[in-house]
Amino acid sequence: MPKNDSLSPEMLKILKIFGLGSLFIVLVLSFFDGRRANNSGKEISILSITDAERLYFKNVRGIYYDQEIRADAKMMVYRFGKRIADAKHPVLNLSILINRVKNEAYIYLEPSWGLANFKLKVEVDQKVDTLIFSQGDKFSHFEFVQQLYPYLSENSYFTLWDGSDWIPILQDDKERDALRIPIKDFLRLINIEADGLEKD
Template sequence: MSSAKDSFSPEMIRIFKIFGLGSLLFVLLLSFFNEKRANNSGEEKPMMRITDADRLFFKNLRALHYDLEGRDDAKINIYRHGKRTKDASIPHLNLSILINRVKDEAYIFVEPQPDELPLQLQWKNLLSGEEGELSFYGGDTFAHFEFVSKLNFLLDENIQFKMAVGDSWEPVLTEMEVIKTTIKDYYRLTNNPN
C-alpha cells in the first residue's frame, strides 16, 4: 500500500502550496479594501424593511383609513390618513407613509403646511409647565424618521404644540389621534418596537 505522500507528485504538491498561499494572500488583500464596517456604536438605524405579512396586514386592515396616491414613476405608494387636516389655509402638520414597492421598504414623511423649512415646533406640557422646541430641517428618510420618533415621545393630551409660521406661532396638532394612528401604523408595518 502506498502512502499519501506517494499519491501526489512534487508538481502537485507545489500547486497546492501556491494555491493555498495565493488564497490566503487574496483574502488578506481583500480585507484591507473592505469599506463596510461593523456598527459597534450601539446605535442602530431604524428598520424600514417590511415583510409580506406586514404589508398584507396594512393593505387589508389599515389602508382603509388612508387616501392612496400611487406614484408609478417612483414605484411608491403614498398613504395619507383620511381624517388628516386638508385645509391649506391653516397651518398644520401631517404625516404620510410611503411604501417602496421595489425595495419592500416603508418610510414615514413629515408634511407641514406651509411647507417651508426649517419646521419649528414649540411644545408645552400644561400639567408640569415643561416646554421645549423641536426642529426639522428636511433630509433623507432617516431624518424624517428621527423627527417623527422625537415627536412621538411628546404626543400626549397634556402637551400643546405651536408651529412657527412667518413671525408668529400658530397652534397645531390639536387633533393628535390622526398623527398617533399614523405613527402606530408605521411602526406596526416596519416591526419597530416603539
C-alpha cells in the same frame, strides 16, 4: 549519521490527514458563522418591511387611508383618511410611502405651510422641549416623527415658530389623532414597538 532531507511516508500521511482535516473544519465552520459579511449588496435598513407586514397594512390598516399609486416611483402613498385637509391655521399631516421594489416604508411630513425647516415647541408638565425639523432624506422625516410621537398622547401644548412668533398648532384631539394613528401604523409596519417610544 547521514542527513535525510526527504519526508518519510509516515510523515506525509500525517501531514495529509491534518491538512485535509483542518480544511474540512474551516469549511464546516464557515457555513455556521452567524457573523458572515453581507455580500449580497443589500443593507438591512431600519425601514425594511416584510411581505407579512406590508400585506397586513394594505389589507387591515390601509382601508383607513386614501391611497395614491405613484407608478413613476414604484411607490404607494397612503394618507390618513381623517387627516385635516382644509384649515385656516397651520396643520401637520403625514403620508406613508411603501416602496415595493426595495421592500421599505417611509413616513413623510406634509405641513400645510410648505416643507421647509421648522421648529415646534412642546410644553408639557412645566417642561419645554423644542423639536427642529431640517429638510433632508427619509431618515430626517423618520427621526422627527420619532421625537414627536411621545408628546402626542400626553397633555402637551404645541406651538410653531413662523419666523416672527410662536403660533398654536395641534390644538385638538382630531389634529393629534391625524398624526398619532399614522405614526403608530407606520411603526408597526416597520416592526418597531410604538410603546417603546412613549415618554416615561
